[in-house]
Amino acid sequence: xxxxxxxxxxxxxxxxxxxxxxxxxxxxxxxxxxxxxxxxxxxxxxxxxxxxxxxxxxxxxxxxxxxxxxxxxxxxxxxxxxxxxxxxxxxxxxxxxxxxxxxxxxxxxxxxxxxxxxxxxxxxxxxxxxxxxxxxxxxxxxxxxxxxxxxxxxxxxxxxxxxxxxxxxxxxxxxxxxxxxxxxxx
Amino acid sequence: xxxxxxxxxxxxxxxxxxxxxxxxxxxxxxxxxxxxxxxxxxxxxxxxxxxxxxxxxxxxxxxxxxxxxxxxxxxxxxxxxxxxxxxxxxxxxxxxxxxxxxxxxxxxxxxxxxxxxxxxxxxxxxxxxxxxxxxxxxxxxxxxxxxxxxxxxxxxxxxxxxxxxxxxxxxxxxxxxxxxxxxxxxxxxxxxxxxxxxxxxxxxxxxxxxxxxxxxxxxxxxxxxxxxxxxxxxx
Numbered sequence: 001x002x003x004x005x006x007x008x009x010x011x012x013x014x015x016x017x018x019x020x021x022x023x024x025x026x027x028x029x030x031x032x033x034x035x036x037x038x039x040x041x042x043x044x045x046x047x048x049x050x051x052x053x054x055x056x057x058x059x060x061x062x063x064x065x066x067x068x069x070x071x072x073x074x075x076x077x078x079x080x081x082x083x084x085x086x087x088x089x090x091x092x093x094x095x096x097x098x099x100x101x102x103x104x105x106x107x108x109x110x111x112x113x114x115x116x117x118x119x120x121x122x123x124x125x126x127x128x129x130x131x132x133x134x135x136x137x138x139x140x141x142x143x144x145x146x147x148x149x150x151x152x153x154x155x156x157x158x159x160x161x162x163x164x165x166x167x168x169x170x171x172x173x174x175x176x177x178x179x180x181x182x183x184x185x186x
Numbered sequence: 187x188x189x190x191x192x193x194x195x196x197x198x199x200x201x202x203x204x205x206x207x208x209x210x211x212x213x214x215x216x217x218x219x220x221x222x223x224x225x226x227x228x229x230x231x232x233x234x235x236x237x238x239x240x241x242x243x244x245x246x247x248x249x250x251x252x253x254x255x256x257x258x259x260x261x262x263x264x265x266x267x268x269x270x271x272x273x274x275x276x277x278x279x280x281x282x283x284x285x286x287x288x289x290x291x292x293x294x295x296x297x298x299x300x301x302x303x304x305x306x307x308x309x310x311x312x313x314x315x316x317x318x319x320x321x322x323x324x325x326x327x328x329x330x331x332x333x334x335x336x337x338x339x340x341x342x343x344x345x346x347x348x349x350x351x352x353x354x355x356x357x358x359x360x361x362x363x364x365x366x367x368x369x370x371x372x373x374x375x376x377x378x379x380x381x382x383x384x385x386x387x388x389x390x391x392x393x394x395x396x397x398x399x400x401x402x403x404x405x406x407x408x409x410x411x412x413x414x415x416x417x418x419x420x421x
Binding site: 102112 | 257
């Protein structure tokens with residue numbers, strides 16, 4: 001193996017690893033569908049595998065007669081084809097979703113024509129019916145109740161204040177002090 | 187025979203009241219497809235007392251008209267007539283347009299401005315549109331052998347069988363010429379009827395110079411898509 005192929009191998013490995021971690025990160029952050037991720041990760045793994053086995057590739061019948069540069073070209077083309085397949089797969093998904101969105105839009109428009117006349121008939125009686133569905137804020141204002149989050153927040157503030165006051169109090173036990181501070185680990 | 191007029195409209199608040207009044211006087215049922223207009227198209231159509239299908243997102247002329255076909259199918263209409271919301275199509279000519287369908291001589295009739303036997307001399311077609319139309323006429327003849335003089339006309343009538351077919355699949359962008367190829371492939375009979383068009387009352391045509399420049403490419407891609415697909419014979 002020449003120094004040229006070693007450099008190419010290193011660069012390819014770094015780039016492919018970066019691409020794979022980025023793919024996984026996209027999935028973990030919920031921006032990439034798991035099914036799509038699996039396909040991309042498989043292709044990236046295949047790419048990494050091919051680059052790692054670079055120096056053994058000339059052992060194969062078809063690649064033994066090739067030099068480093070030709071081998072690199074072939075690998076690049078194969079990888080490009082794989083990526084093109086993945087992109088086609090994504091385009092198929094986009095096309096399917098486009099058709100679904102179009103159908104949904106049409107159905108929504110058609111459903112409105114059935115629902116709206118009913119809504120108009122009910123308008124005259126709506127004044128007598130009390131409001132059933134309200135957002136959380138208006139509900140709290142009307143009833144004067146506290147939500148679960150409010151109770152938790154108040155509890156947390158009280159606990160923090162209590163611990164702070166306890167901390168500055170001279171009779172604060174050393175064991176507790178160690179427990180709540182970094183010195184506990186030592 | 188129940189006839190439904192489908193009026194696709196995108197920001198046509200000024201043209202619609204007059205057109206809807208004409209439709210009412212002609213005595214037809216109509217549905218307005220409000221293709222995500224930003225003006226008062228929906229309110230204007232509702233005030234005129236016609237049902238309105240308001241699309242929450244813009245689907246373009248293809249998606250809008252197809253919504254009308256689905257509506258016609260579900261509400262038991264026998265003939266669907268497509269009339270542009272800009273007021274260029276005169277509802278008084280609808281009776282002539284649907285006559286061949288009523289007589290069982292055609293499944294689709296096109297209101298044509300350019301029939302050699304009776305051209306609409308008063309209507310001046312913009313240059314870009316004329317070029318686009320010649321192109322789509324030529325390519326339609328090449329692909330199907332059909333000789334249609336006004337391939338881009340949006341003034342059309344369809345039999346129940348034909349609009350049922352379009353309720354399931356219909357081209358999206360500039361669908362007029364592609365729809366004709368689809369009908370021909372499915373075995374429907376198409377006929378042209380000479381009509382007179384009016385100039386639009388307000389607003390601007392969506393067929394801008396830029397769109398006209400891209401139109402041949404869109405038509406080629408659309409035709410290739412239809413020709414590559416497995417043909418579906420319905421009629």
